[in-house]
Amino acid sequence: MNRVIREDIEGMLTRGDLDKLAGKSILISGANSFLMSYFIYLLLENNRENGGNTTVLALCRSRENAQTRFGDYFKDPHLRLLIQDVREPVRYDGAIDVCIHAASPAGIQSRQESRVDTFQINQLGCQNLLELAREKRSQRFFLLSSVDVYGSFGDRKRRKETDIGCLDWTYSRNAYSCGKRCAETLCALYYAQYDLPCVVVRPFQVYGPGMSLTDGRLHGDFIRQMQERNQIVLKSDGSAIRSFMYITDATHALLDVLLYGTVGETYNVCDEAGECSVKDLAKRYAAQKESNVEVVFDDTKRDTPEVKDALSIVTGDSSKLRSLGWKGRTSLEAGIERTLSYYF
Template sequence: MSSVTTVSSAVIARDLDEILDRDLPWSELAGCSVLVTGASGMLPSYAVYTLLALNDRHGLGITVHGLVRNGEKARRLLADILDRPDFHLVVQDVSAPLELDGPVDYVIHGASAARPALHGSQPVSTIKANLLGTFNLLDLCVEKGSRGFVLMSSAEVYGAQAPETELIDEQSYGGFDILNPRACYAEGKRAAETICVTYQAQYGITCRAVRFGHIYGPGMALDDGRVQADFAANVVNGKDIVLNSDGSGVRTYTYVADAIAGMFYALLRGDQVAYNVADPAGLVSIRRLAELFTEVHPERGLRLRFSNESDERSYSLTKKQGLDSAKLAALGWSPVVDLPAGLHRMVTHLESAAGAR
């Protein structure tokens, strides 16, 4: 069934239809008011689009508040939905106390400096968004008598793992150097999860910490700094991909629509606080990811090259360290967009967006 009219992007519209086709008790969100922070970011924007698409398809009467720090950027990225009566843009730093008129039934907290470069250049604002932001939002939940809170967390909470570890489950916590300013992101996410469970214990706010692995897809900025963004930029610009290492690092790559579907499974079906969200079939090396990106447009003849020839010859796969998403799978979640298809959708969207400017 296709009745989504939320966005002009054909790729995102298809993604939303596939999310809404999931066997979930969507009617539980009927008439709810939902606050989504970081609403112009890749993952939070998909949460916003999904909620509005539920109104389009099922007439659920959901009111969506999208909180952003940069109003100009948000108005550009969310232009398709700004005039909708069921969407309200809130421009404010989540680190400051928040006042919002009317009810707030659910909060989805996605405001966070996810770009690795920001962890080094802006460590204070990075940790503030996770600590102060989570406190402020949960205080709002207490004030409003909210039904639930979702923290968009990260695989970064697991820290360093033993070399023999292949799949990281929700209790596999390793360490990291807390005196390194770059720990601001991982430590901030860990603390935010602890803040969640304290509010759940003391005030009865149902909390879910959804730990995403490496996510890719529409909405990711080409200057994001992570390899999936760098590789996509190369393909969009018709350039070969050059690796500065042998590309043996293994990560779990999950398409954004599958990731957001996983978040809603945790919210609407979950009974635990923490859930990993990762496509088990997306566990590939950086080298293989680069190869798959070059195959999105085979007619362009793009190649994978190495800055050091010895890296091409001496490739050895490291131990796989991906997220174990068995707990989420037990709720009925499974990915529907495999890696080649997801990369094709990502590039197609980026090229369409570039052509529309």
């Protein structure tokens, strides 16, 4: 395991409540994602260090990608791979105490290249896992939704869980957002009709070691450009404001909601301290390197859909998450430094 990731996982092992998952069997779709991989590393290392005895059922589409993510754990008896498309019914003979649906094309490029697939993985995948959790009488169903469900707002306020913005469900580029809204609706219906204990989280932008550098998201784009050209090129004027969270803080947030969140409720996963403009973020990355990274602007991209459709401000209210005891531990500067130390 990479040094930076190992240090991150070791730091999270100091939590005193991981024993609440001892002896549990946890199914996780989208296990190959960089966010869920940290979650899985933590559970498996807690088994090794603290005798947690938690079984992880990692549902992945690609065995090859799973080999890359979890090669260090392939012989671990607590890790079991389920290789399949989540759009197909999921079968498993044993108990499933917790079911986590995190499978979804998250990168901007992958969402737009396969919009039907994107919607179906969110909607059909969620329904398949809800049915499995209902059959297994799971103690909790946990959905990773997205900040994208909020849509657009006419004002600049931070999104609260009760806010509902405008979202055109007939616009094909909204396949991801509408698929996530559909998944949240399914969770609400299964809770209402079957009393299945569902909880939903809406992560804002999470970054850190292991993220893709080619899926169109900001942090990955910046690092790839720094590697290739020693510069960062912005397609917009950089004034858009976003909320960013380092991956260990996001993992702590997921655990806090999983362990202490109220059934039937939704929680933002964001940190007001991690808010900044795209231009400021680029400058912070450039300032971390001593090789004079240049931040430049490409005005020829201003009319592309990804620039024109981008909201000027996407920030969230973390009050509900903080009420569970969560707190930010990694500043944006420290998170960028750790991320760069992984990729360089």
